[in-house]
Amino acid sequence: MMGEILVFVEHDQGELTASAGEALTAARTLGEKLSQKTAAVLVGQDAEGLGETCADYGVELAYCLTSPVLSDYGPEAWGQAIVELANQCSPSVILSVGTDRGNEVLAQVAARLDAPFAANSLQVQRGDAWEITRVQWGGSLLEDIVVDAELLIVSYTHHSIEPVLSAGANGIEIRAVEIDLDPRLGRTVIRDRVTQTEGVTLATASVVVSGGRGVGSADGFAQLEELADLLGGRVGCSRAVTNNGWRSHADQVGQTGTRIAPEIYIACGISGAIQHWVGAMASKNILAINTDREANMVTKAGYAVIADLHEVIPAVIEEVRQRRG
Secondary structure (H helix, E strand, O other), X not given: OOOOEEEEOOEEOOEEOOOHHHHHHHHHHHHHHHOOOEEEEEEOHHHHHHHHHHHOOOOOEEEEEEOOOOOOOOHHHHHHHHHHHHXXXXXXXXXXXXOHHHHHHHHHHHHHHOOOEEEEEEEEEEOOOEEEEEEEHHHOEEXXXXXXXXXXXXXXXXXXXXXXXXXXXXXOEEEEXXXXXXXHHHHHOOOOOOOOOOXXXXXXXXXXXXEOHHHOOOHHHHHHHHHHHHHOOEEEEOHXXXXXXXXXXXXXXXXXXXXXXXXXXXXXXXXXXXXXXXXXXXOOOEEEEEOOOOOHHHHXXXXXXXXXXXXXXXXXXXXXXXXXX
């Protein structure tokens, strides 16, 4: 096979996102299997200083795509910029991690190149054709597909790959590529930003304490907030909670909310419907607190306390405080 593997590396105004290490690790692993070189794709002038970080993951080449239109993130402009690069270097694979932005940009690339796009994949290999295992139905189904195409556009399921630095990392060649883009593509570029959350977010927290219908009321979340503060974490919730108006949708964990991957997820009074499980299943450890031992979240959790959360949470808070003196 000819051509290199292009990996779209996400950043936000020059700051690599949490998914960047996943994408670079996936690309390096696939490149080793296919005996192909991997090149990072960094879009926008803000990304010019990120090449050295990509080198830590074993990437030896980075393309920095610049244009006056690429002043900030815009799916059409970013997608067309990658298309222009692909037309110059004829890659065999263009990949990303299946975040909202990763899938959005690669969907633009696929449509503009009239190429197949396999989103949210777990495994990719090449025989006579591309053989791919991908996630469907929010993680409840794995689908095996065959894609017969010279160019594969693929995103890997977010949180399915552990970022691993390369032991044999060398220096990196950085190539600045000026892209001539139609100014009309700037119609979907970000013009203004408002900071809603500073510091640790629900998506990046190492500890998430979530409540479901079993919390009982909006006021019932006060003890969950207290525990999360003690543990340096964030509070989440189930869809039933947002439907009841107890918490903002911004706090919802699930398929239509935020997908999380904390070191520990403490699920309090949450039954664990499949839509919620999709958002929480990447958690490294799960502790379920519930009076129903048959609840889906309890059966899937690594640890469970079968008891009233209103008795358990205060006891945990008291124990944490005592151990901290």
